[in-house]
Amino acid sequence: MNKELEDLRGKIDEIDRSLAELIGRRAKVAVEIGRAKGTAPVYDPTREREVIRRFKEANGDLDQEALAGIHREIISLCRSMQCRPVVACMGPEGSYSQQAMEKALGSSVDGLFVSGPREVFRAVETGKATMGIVPVENTVEGVVYGTLDGFAQTSPKMAILQEVALPIRHVLAASCDIGEIEKVVSHPQALAQSRLWLEEHLPGAAKNPVVTTSHGAYMAKERGTAAVCSAKAAEINGLRVLAQDIQDQPHNTTRFWVVGEKMSKRTGGDKSSILFSVPHRPGSLLDALDPLRSCGVNLTAIQSRPMPGNPFEYLFFLDMEGDIESLSQAMEDMGKKCLRIRVLGSYPSDLTVPFGG
Structure with missing residues (x-):
């Protein structure tokens, strides 16, 4: 074997041993963090995004997407040392929902495969799953109404924890x-x-x-x-x-929500989603949205869904830029004009282009 090549491979082996040792040390610290958290949620998408951002910045000359994937898997492995999450998603194995789950959470999770969005929410609410992932909207086919309708029927504890976009390649x-x-x-x-x-x-x-x-x-x-x-x-x-690549549109993408029963922390540049209903009279929707307009909030999507048991009355789902805590006054003013208003979550998003709206 070439002496120079043998020496270089020796250096790679030494670096790999160091990496393995560092990952082991990180996993031990993660276990200690889990003990310090107590009953607090193991999954913290805001913190994880910040960790990945710093990791990418420290290696600016390397492929940023690949770096994010590597560190996401390290985080996923360390998270599983605290408590391995069970994540409900549409299946069976090999589904796009599973791929979105792994993009958001890494592969150190246990997938619970169910038949549709409503079953995802039910698995989380009954404690069969720690979290769930549901498709929300596709750039070609539009909104996944089963997800919106399923969300509307969940308890107020259910929240959006993260948003992830997955390119669809058929x-x-x-x-x-x-x-x-x-x-x-x-x-x-x-x-x-x-x-x-x-x-x-x-x-x-x-x-x-x-x-x-x-x-x-x-x-x-x-x-x-x-x-x-x-x-x-x-x-x-x-x-x-x-x-x-038999899909008709080359930029076919679906966005998914990671859902669970705990809200994400404030993150600054996040998206927020709310569900609300308004009185059945002319101009009531415009009145309800006026506090957001006055605050200069950028709405990225709004969808209406029939209200069960109330013919020709509707629930509205609204996505907007910004953290809900920074919009507290607008939410308070909006609440005075709504029959019902519910914050679905403020969450990290990897979308660079808004859907809908």
Whole structure:
């Protein structure tokens, strides 16, 4: 072996031993932090974001996305030394919800796979899960109304802890050749997001909606069936990827909320979300929003949903920039004009471009 190469590899081995020792020391300190916290929540997204930001700044010449991923996994490992979180998300394994969960929390968590957003909230409320992750909005297909409706029916303890954006990259996967495909299965949104590609390449195949993309990947083990799913779901189910990036829009992205029963700390430049209803009379919505306008608050999304048991009356979900504590006077003034108002959370967000609104 080349002497210079052997020496350099020796240096790498020495550095790796130092890294392993440092990670072990960090994990021990994390356990001590867990004891010091007592009953306080293990997950602190505000603190974790700040730690990752400093780590990236200390290594400014390296790939920032890769650095964030590395340190997120270290944080996730150390967090699990305090208490390994159980996170409810839409499944089965390989779903986009699982990928969003790992992007937000790292892989040192236990996923509890359920069938939809309402089941995610129910798992958290009943104590089966520490936290949950739910899809909120897609840049192509719009709002996930099941999430908004499910949130509206939760107890006031339920809150948004973090927001995460996940690029959606669909593949066509099957256990057979493309010429043998008789039907394509996937979540209705995934089928819609890949409509043009499917019409061009598989015009004669039936398009069958199923509960989730990862469930479709499981069904595609049957010969003659293909799935529109993630590459991860295809790998988990032993499928061949027949085509990549089949989504019609190249910038297809879904935002997710990490939800739980504790509010995030104030973080300065965060987003906040509220739910409210107003009297059923002309101008009441405009009146309710006026305190936010007066304070110069930038609204990033507003959605209405029918109020159960009250025909033609609505609940409104509103996203805005800023921490709710800094908007306390506006919230107080707004509350005087609403029948109901509930703060859903102030939280860190990795979105650079607002959705909706």
